[in-house]
Amino acid sequence: MADANKGYDGSMPPGKKLKIVFVIGGPGSGKGTQCSKIVNQFGFTHLSAGDLLRQEAKSNTEQGTMIKNLMHEGKLVSSEIIVRLLLKAILASGNDKFLIDGFPRHEENRRAYEKIVNIDPEFVLLIDCSREEMERRILHRNQGRDDDNVDTIRRRFEVFQESTLPVIQHYEKMGKLRRVDGNRQPDMVFEDVKAIFAQMNTQGRNVTIAQTNPFKRWFLHLCCGCFDVQDGRN
Numbered sequence: 001m002a003d004a005n006k007g008y009d010g011s012m013p014p015g016k017k018l019k020i021v022f023v024i025g026g027p028g029s030g031k032g033t034q035c036s037k038i039v040n041q042f043g044f045t046h047l048s049a050g051d052l053l054r055q056e057a058k059s060n061t062e063q064g065t066m067i068k069n070l071m072h073e074g075k076l077v078s079s080e081i082i083v084r085l086l087l088k089a090i091l092a093s094g095n096d097k098f099l100i101d102g103f104p105r106h107e108e109n110r111r112a113y114e115k116i117v118n119i120d121p122e123f124v125l126l127i128d129c130s131r132e133e134m135e136r137r138i139l140h141r142n143q144g145r146d147d148d149n150v151d152t153i154r155r156r157f158e159v160f161q162e163s164t165l166p167v168i169q170h171y172e173k174m175g176k177l178r179r180v181d182g183n184r185q186p187d188m189v190f191e192d193v194k195a196i197f198a199q200m201n202t203q204g205r206n207v208t209i210a211q212t213n214p215f216k217r218w219f220l221h222l223c224c225g226c227f228d229v230q231d232g233r234n
């Protein structure tokens with residue numbers, strides 16, 4: 001077994017059903033904050049696309065530097081990179097339910113995810129928040145994020161308006177969008193979020209990794225190098 005296989009610990013039983021919820025919203029809308037609460041109450045694994053990229057950006061590689069620069073400018077990293085990182089994290093986790101925070105960012109992200117992963121989200125949680133409130137929050141966040149500065153924030157808002165809104169419209173048309181008012185205090189927002197998760201239909205359309213087609217299995221193997229998806233084991 002190659003070194004790259006180390007990430008996956010083999011704890012996911014064969015054929016285990018996976019549940020995916022996308023959590024989207026503008027920069028600073030409170031996605032990470034609500035995801036922590038959902039994790040505590042409902043046992044999901046939280047995968048923040050931005051955190052995965054920040055981690056990758058630390059690596060002293062050409063790709064790491066490229067990601068760092070794009071994030072600094074508030075621009076989007078290629079779908080291939082982010083989908084690969086998400087898959088790797090899903091396969092390594094051993095859990096069967098995931099919050100994917102801050103993804104998909106645009107239609108091309110969504111199509112890449114559908115082509116490669118092809119696990120329909122149970123639903124898409126949209127945290128709706130005014131721009132003034134989001135900006136205020138980001139400027140007070142103090143987490144040392146390189147992109148929490150006035151110039152990059154402006155670019156991130158533009159990307160959200162221009163690129164992410166079409167994704168939101170897509171899921172709205174599909175009846176998958178669950179919208180909450182994120183302008184209130186975190187615990188108040190969570191009251192609505194909690195009700196949405198409590199209603200989640202446990203009989204929803206789930207697929208197993210093993211059900212993905214041979215091309216996808218090959219892609220997963222190639223990209224993640226960590227999984228024989230035929231039976232869900234190393």
Ligand SMILES: Nc1ncnc2c1ncn2[C@@H]1O[C@H](COP(=O)(O)OP(=O)(O)OP(=O)(O)O)[C@@H](O)[C@H]1O
Nearest residue numbers: 026027028029030031032033137141182184185186
């Ligand atoms: N409902 C809320 N009311 C007030 N402050 C909040 C609320 N939710 C989150 N915050 C604060 O706002 C900041 C941004 O929140 P958070 O990091 O959860 O947003 P985010 O949507 O994940 O942002 P980003 O897209 O930049 O990653 C944090 O400092 C957080 O503590």
Ligand SMILES: O=c1ccn([C@@H]2O[C@H](COP(=O)(O)O)[C@@H](O)[C@H]2O)c(=O)[nH]1
Nearest residue numbers: 049050071074075076077082102103105
């Ligand atoms: O799917 C994604 C998610 C994120 N990015 C880049 O990361 C930053 C920060 O994302 P947060 O969700 O705010 O943590 C974002 O501005 C993009 O540069 C991405 O490219 N693709």
Ligand SMILES: [Mg+2]
Nearest residue numbers: 031032048050
């Ligand atoms: Mg966040």
